[in-house]
Amino acid sequence: MPIYFAVLLILSTLVSVANASPAQEYDRLYEEYSCAKTTADWQTILGKLERFAERNDAGLYRANAYYWIGERHYDRRDYSLALAAFEKASTIPGSYKERDARIKVIYCYLKLELFTTAKWEIDRFEREFTGEAEVKMAKNMRKALK
Numbered sequence: 001m002p003i004y005f006a007v008l009l010i011l012s013t014l015v016s017v018a019n020a021s022p023a024q025e026y027d028r029l030y031e032e033y034s035c036a037k038t039t040a041d042w043q044t045i046l047g048k049l050e051r052f053a054e055r056n057d058a059g060l061y062r063a064n065a066y067y068w069i070g071e072r073h074y075d076r077r078d079y080s081l082a083l084a085a086f087e088k089a090s091t092i093p094g095s096y097k098e099r100d101a102r103i104k105v106i107y108c109y110l111k112l113e114l115f116t117t118a119k120w121e122i123d124r125f126e127r128e129f130t131g132e133a134e135v136k137m138a139k140n141m142r143k144a145l146k
Contacts, residue, residue: 025052026061033068046072053088063088063095070104083108099129103137110144119145 020028029052032045046069052058053065070085083105090101102125109118122145126138 022052022055022058022061026058026064029065030068033072042072060092060095063090063092063097063101066092067097067101067104070101074104074108077111079108079111083112099134102129103141106141110141115145 029045029048032041033049036042036045049065049069053062053069055062058065066085066089070082070089073079073082073085086101086104086108089095090098090105092098095101102121106118106121106125109115109121118141122138122141125134125141129138
């Protein structure tokens with residue numbers, strides 16, 4: 001009888017996940033991301049975020065998923081993988097993660113010591129983001145080039 005309840009619990013969880021909207025699923029994945037502690041946890045959540053980001057119906061939440069994938073790789077100092085994820089996040093039209101992802105793209109280039117490309121990205125950032133905070137950020141990023 002206990003196996004019956006375990007199977008029922010697993011099936012009900014699968015049905016509720018399958019019926020979740022992209023926003024609900026993203027919120028659930030972000031919660032898992034926030035709670036991850038072990039390497040196994042991180043591998044599992046990164047796989048889930050990658051699958052989510054590839055969904056056609058995920059909309060703007062795709063950018064968020066790619067952004068958090070990038071953050072994890074950046075934290076692990078895997079700047080090439082982080083760069084790829086941040087680039088994807090920054091190219092999804094209408095995403096509010098674009099600015100933050102572009103900043104992280106620049107930091108990845110700096111960490112990879114690709115200074116010419118970092119400078120080009122800073123120039124691009126200054127052209128596209130002209131607010132006071134962004135101008136200050138660009139100025140600080142230029143200091144890292146020297």
